Amino acid sequence: MMSDVLLEVKDLHTHFKLEEGTLKAVNGVSFTIRKNRTLGIVGESGCGKSVTAQSIMRITPKKNSKISGQILLHRESGAADIVQLDEDGDEMRDLRGRDIAMIFQEPMTAFSPVHTIGNQIMEALFVHGEKDKRKARDHVISLLEEVGIPAPERRIDEYSFQLSGGMRQRSMIAMAIVLNPRLLIADEPTTALDVTIQAQILRLMKRLQRDNGMAIMFITHDLGVIANMADDVAVMYLGKIVEYGSSRQIFKDPKHPYTKGLIRSIPKFGATEGKHLATIKGTVPVPLDPPDACPFANRCSEFIAGKCDIRMPASVVVAPGHSVSCVLYE
């Protein structure tokens, strides 16, 4: 159903010009985000998942980044291609916060330490045209209450360093949803939190999604969190999506050797007792001027010489909504 589609990313490339060469952080990524659904993006550090999010927000470092491809944001007024917008232009700035908002991994550093959290949350309202300070303040207080911050009328005037980690991340979520965005990008929102707080934050995000109908793009390296949160899952490796499918398809019937490796390496209660945890050999290479081949080839346990290392495998649909880029399925 096309009307459900909120954001379409088509063949996105985000490259960074470095002295050592071109760092292809995102190298041909396509996916679709639908209303009221959660897309999980999973992958190891350095696979390009955060850069994908920053590209959608157009907040990659200005000087040396180059974005190409299409990022279509569907609105009532028609689709806008975010890649074509001026990153400092009025249209892009208006989009940020209002249509797409983002929460970050480190809530401690994501707030300025010398401004109250109320000041910083209200700012999002003021930037997007709110004039009435009283109204903005009341709105933020009720929002802080909604995200589960006790005594919000007092907390609004406190600084980020006076709040606990969980409270900070709640404030951060309040700041992101203050304008009721249609897409919330969460870049490792629970990585810096301990497990009980993590569960609370995830519940909060689910509740907000139910209440507001927003779409969530959830970035994490934690498969457990993805299984809990995501409707659809994109598995990223070295700037590419190697497998895409529903949460069920990915976890019950993984196709790509990388996805299989990831799932194998989840510790299972009882089953792995006394055994070494399965790992994927090697480490993620740095995508500096990468060759045009399967990025996982050098770590793959099912590597086929002469096939995997000569070209990038095409994306193959293996089941409705389930696609994989691997020569084994071509």
Add this chain to the structure above:
Amino acid sequence: MSLSKYLVQRLIYALLVLIVISFLIFMIVQLPRGDAVDRIVNARQAQGDIITEEDEAALRAQYGLDKPIYAQYFIWATQFARGNMGQSMLGIPVSNLINERIVATMLLSIISLIATYALAVPIGIYSATNQYSLGDYFWTFVGFIGLATPNFLLALIMLFVFHKAFGLSIGGLFSPGVEEQPWSLAKALDLLNHLWIPIIVIVTAQTAGTIRTMRATLLDELGQQYVITARAKGLRYRQLLFKYPVRLALNPVVNSVGYILPRLISGQTIVAIVLNLPTLGPLLFSALLAEDVELATSILMIQSILAVIGVILGDIILSLYDPRIRMEKGVT
């Protein structure tokens, strides 16, 4: 803790610190062998005067140098606390000597300070936001030249160039004969005419360091997550630049306000000597050379008092400016 309670506590500590400092200053100034009377005696004998033991003793008694050292300190300290800074060896009350020079000193220091910040902060911001641009390299180059050139050398060069090229005498703060005149528009203009050379010299030296500090701290802040957060909210780059990173990068600058006060007096002594400026720096220098105990200890004490006040002031300003420090100190 309330601010007033905090202040009282700080002032009590400050007083204790000052008592210790005053003792140290007094002792150190006394350290060289012989005392001022020896010098007077030597000078008079060199002129052919005959000085008897009684004359010497009388001189010692006149300056209070016959008493034991702790008694001398006690007398000096109690007198100083009452505002009586005693008599210089030049035969002039110390307070008169200091009064003569304090206005010029403050004028010069404060103007050059304001000029330093007015130049360095915007240039630092420009350099950081346009890192590795042509402008950044240009200012870095200028900054390093300013940093590497000794002030007194720059002062000498300027004296020489302006004298050779324009026939200007730019030493001192007034043209010859103008200083004694009563204040008038002409005198003020004459002062302005002389003021800009020392200010350029002082500012050149101070600006370089401040630009580097501003550039480095701002670059640090620009990479912080909260800058990205602010962009993600839809703020204009300029709006967020001044609200967040610049504000935080100014922290060390704001803090340095406290350390400026003592520098007002002796910060630019060599430049002042080269340019023949009637400020307190050269006065202190000659007082130390002449073992003019009363004068030297008084200037050093004033400087110490300014340093202690400066540190307290800096802390107060910084705690008003940065809530983290306010909370840490428990001051509300």
